[in-house]
Amino acid sequence: MTAILADPVSEVVAAAEKLLTRRTGAPVTLVDPVDLGGSGRTIVLRVRVAENPFSLPRTLVIKQVREESGVSGARAVDPDDLSGDSRSAFLREAVSYQFATALATDSRPGAELLASDLEARLLVLSDLGDATPISALLEHSDSDTVTNTLMAMAQALGRMHAATVGREEDFTALLRRAEVAHCDDTVAEQVERAVPAVPGLLSDILRVDVSPELTEQVARAAKLFESGRFRAFSPSDLCPDNIIVNDEGVRFLDYEWGGFRDAMLDIAYALVSFPGCLCSIELSEDRTQAMIEAWRAEVVGMWPALADDNVLAARMVEAQLIWVWLSTYLFLPDNHTRIAAVREHHLSVPRSEALTQRWDKLARSADHAGNTVVAHDARLIADKIRGLSVG
Numbered sequence: 001m002t003a004i005l006a007d008p009v010s011e012v013v014a015a016a017e018k019l020l021t022r023r024t025g026a027p028v029t030l031v032d033p034v035d036l037g038g039s040g041r042t043i044v045l046r047v048r049v050a051e052n053p054f055s056l057p058r059t060l061v062i063k064q065v066r067e068e069s070g071v072s073g074a075r076a077v078d079p080d081d082l083s084g085d086s087r088s089a090f091l092r093e094a095v096s097y098q099f100a101t102a103l104a105t106d107s108r109p110g111a112e113l114l115a116s117d118l119e120a121r122l123l124v125l126s127d128l129g130d131a132t133p134i135s136a137l138l139e140h141s142d143s144d145t146v147t148n149t150l151m152a153m154a155q156a157l158g159r160m161h162a163a164t165v166g167r168e169e170d171f172t173a174l175l176r177r178a179e180v181a182h183c184d185d186t187v188a189e190q191v192e193r194a195v196p197a198v199p200g201l202l203s204d205i206l207r208v209d210v211s212p213e214l215t216e217q218v219a220r221a222a223k224l225f226e227s228g229r230f231r232a233f234s235p236s237d238l239c240p241d242n243i244i245v246n247d248e249g250v251r252f253l254d255y256e257w258g259g260f261r262d263a264m265l266d267i268a269y270a271l272v273s274f275p276g277c278l279c280s281i282e283l284s285e286d287r288t289q290a291m292i293e294a295w296r297a298e299v300v301g302m303w304p305a306l307a308d309d310n311v312l313a314a315r316m317v318e319a320q321l322i323w324v325w326l327s328t329y330l331f332l333p334d335n336h337t338r339i340a341a342v343r344e345h346h347l348s349v350p351r352s353e354a355l356t357q358r359w360d361k362l363a364r365s366a367d368h369a370g371n372t373v374v375a376h377d378a379r380l381i382a383d384k385i386r387g388l389s390v391g
Contacts, residue, residue, distance in 0.1 A: 008066060009033050012043050015120050016062045023115045027051055030060070041065050046127060057126055061111065065090050065121040088186065089256040090121050095174045096258030097123060099233065100160075102170075107163030109156065109235055109252045118178060131246035135346035138240060138281050147287050149250075151294040153243060154267060156250040158298025161263040164233035165302045168260040171233065187236055187257055187276075188225040191322060194329035195222050201332050206384040213373045221322035228262030230303050230315075236261075238269050239277045241345050267295045268319030272361055275327030278339070278354045279347035283361065292316070313369035320365055321374055324358045331355060332385075356385045 013030050020028040029051035038044035045062045052058075097113035112126040137149045195218055202208045235242075236257035244251050271288055273280050283291075296306055306312050331339060331351045339351055359382035366375035 008043060009035070009045060012045060012062055012064045012066075012122075013047060015064065015117070015122050016047070016060075016115075016124055019115050019117050019120070019122060020056070020124060024056075028056065030062075033062075036061065038063070056114070059127040059129075060114065061125040061127050063123045063125065091118070091175070091178050092258050093255045094118060094123060095171070095178055096233075096235065096255035097125065098174055099167075099171050099258075100255070103160075103163050107159050109160045109233075110255070111251070111253075128244065128246050128248075128251055131244035131251070133241065133346065134243040134245055134250065135240040135279070137245060139347060146281075147290055149245065150270070150281070150287060150291050152245070153250045153270065154291040154295040155298055156252075157263075157266050157270075158295040160252075161230075161232035161234075161266070162299050162302050164260075165231070167233070168231060171260055185225065185257070185259055185261075188261075190329070191222050191225055191326055194326045195219060198325055198329050201328065202381060205332055206381065206388065208381055208384050210377050210381075211373060214377045217318070217371075217374060218321060218325050221318045221325075224262035224265055224319060224322060226261075228264070229305070230263045230299070231260050232263040232299075234258065234261055234263070234266050237276070238266060239274050239345065240279050240281075240347055241277075262319065263299065264315050264319040265323070267292065268316055268323055271316070271365070272320050272323050272327070272358045273354070274347075275323040275358060276330070277342040277345050278331065278349055278351055279342075279345050280349040280354050280357060281347060285364070310369075313365070314371070317362070317365050317369045317371050317374060320362050324362045324378070327358055328355060328381075352385055352388055356382050359385065 010033075013033050017028050017030050020030075028049065030047040031050045032048045034046045036044040036046055043062075043064050043066060046059055047062060048059050049056045094113075094116050097111070098116070100108055100110065101113040111128055113123065114126060115124040116122065134149060134153065138146055141149065198218075199210055199215060202210055235252045235255045236259065237254050238252065242253045244253065269275065270291065271283065273283065292312070296312065300306050306315075331342075332355060342348060359378045363375050363378035363382060366372075366378060
């Protein structure tokens, strides 16, 4: 990473200085901005605190959403001109960081929010320091290290879930305080579109007609985003590119879709190999079970029902099913723009390989849980995709 001096960067640094000066009541000077690789409308910088009257950390991370073209294609945005999705994403992230910062340090999923300005669309965060992307550890480590890393990720998810059970009203209150009448859940909206659309895609592209029993189970699984027995906070965007490992353990980045949903969705997201992108990791049955047990050990005190292996297996299949369904909606069609975007991820594989692995994994999980409907149809779909020539 190299220091950068483009005008938008100077503007972001100046905005952060102004915010921190207002917050502390004394001048704050930030220097040596380093681009941390923001994308789209976002600029993300690490800065050094040169003038530090109130014991601020030595380095900080600044994140701002902008409108005009600038570094990394970012642009600053007037709040009134934001699309629903863009405004929702920024406000969700600000509120999610505020909520997570109030948690005990060992339960906090990522960086601490030090200051924010909703009008300027600016966040000042603690610097997580030297860290390794989890994608690099999963790609280049030996088998035991990969397993231990995945268990640590599952454990970190479980600690976050256990710490946030019963606190959904607190999160909703923060949304209201940010003057958000309705803050859309982008992932839930995608799922809502996917539920009725996938049977047609499977029929048209694969010549597979799924059973009515399967579509009924999919419709029930989709409700995990709005209800469910095991609700807790989630950063939601759990792609490996948004997960790092530092001296303190596994940390999650990017809370733009953060919110409350059934916690089974988070651990299932990893078990079907990150269905919102085309990332893929090898998950043997032993490794899968190790991840599940690492997660369950953290949450079973809050949700004693999960001590029952049959309950856990059934709920896990339900959560995996809706993720594989969504992944099929996103990547089975020839949407070249969407596919090209996720092929840039570090653990990305061809979409036919990713989709086949996800349906195969779902079939094995359903076999384990005794769900013959899901097992049969998942195996049939996997076989059809396996024979389909798609990149």
